[in-house]
Amino acid sequence: MPRYFAIVPAAGSGSRFGAEKPKQYLSLLGRPLIHHTLAALVACPEIERVWVVLSPDDAEWSRHDWSDLGAKLETVRCGGATRADSVGNGLRAAAMVATDDDWVLVHDAARPCLSADMLAALLRELADDPVGGILAVPVADTLKRADAEQRVAATEPRDGLWQAQTPQMFRYGRLAEALENCRAVTDEAGAIEAMGHKPKLVKGDSTNLKVTFPADLALAAMILRGRK
Template sequence: MPRHYAIVPAAGSGARFGAEKPKQYLDLLGRPLIFHTLAALTAHPAIERVWVVLSPDDAEWSRHDWLALGPKLETVRCGGATRAASVTNGLRAAAMAAADDDWILVHDAARPCLSAAMLDALVAGLADDPVGGILAVPVADTLKRADAAQRVAATEPRDGLWQAQTPQMFRYGRLLEALENCPGVTDEAGAIEALGLAPKLVRGDSTNLKVTYPADLALAAMILRARQ
């Protein structure tokens, strides 16, 4: 039976957030934001190991206590200049444990509200899938395309559009091949698509938000408190 592993790229600076430290280390309910992200992954029984890909010069990680996350957690200091580079380097580091047919779940460090139910749905929904897939939600809002003056240039039809989330789950060997062949993508599904394959969309939940701006951090705190 294939095993399940997770990779969390955490080498980014979070420049859009505008904080003094990378956003994955901002306080969220008394813990670093990334602690909640990793807790969801390490607690899931299907996931055997979780690699966190840090920047080589990350000085913040060692200032926090991660022991509560248990023995599944490992860190590798091989983060790259882009998300794709960090994930690729993390995959290479995982070669010591992962076989080509094992599943890799890549999850954003700044998505702290991932739930066990979402992970259950992804793992079960892709168990027999020949390609793999991603958590996603159908686009609900009306989409506007802007012109150079930030005025509405067009209203875009939203039929069939989905908002990609993470985790994104693919076979180890295929994902490494895809990212090595297409390093300029913004998510793993894009690299798989470049191989001519069609990842499956597994319906997620809007609470699985990515913390990008300060208001998102407050919303994540509300979601986690409600679950508690």
């Protein structure tokens, strides 16, 4: 039977957030933001191991206590210049235990509100899928394309459009091959698509937000408080 592993690329600087430290270490309900992200993954009984891919010069990780996350959690200091580089390096670190048919879930460090139900739905719907897939939500808002002067150039039809989230879940061998051959992507699904495959869209919900700006951090706190 295939096993399940997770990789969390956490080598980014979070420059769009504008904080003095990487956003994954900002305080969220008294813990670093990434603590909530990792807690959701290690709590999943199907996931055997979670690798956090840090920047080689990350000085913040060691300032925090991660012991309550348990023995599933491992850190590797091999983060690269891009997300694809970091995930690819994480896959190489996982090669000691993962086989080609095992599942790998890649999850954003800055998505702290992943629920157990969403994670269970992803594993359930993709268990026998030949390609794999991602959590995503249908686009609900009207989309406007801007011109060079930041004026509306066109209204884009939203039929069939989905907003990609994470985790993104693919077989170890296929994902490693895809990222080796296609690094100019912003998510793992893009690399799989470049190989001619069609990842499945598994419906999540808007609470699985990515913290990108300061207002997102406050919203994440509200979501997590509401669950408790």
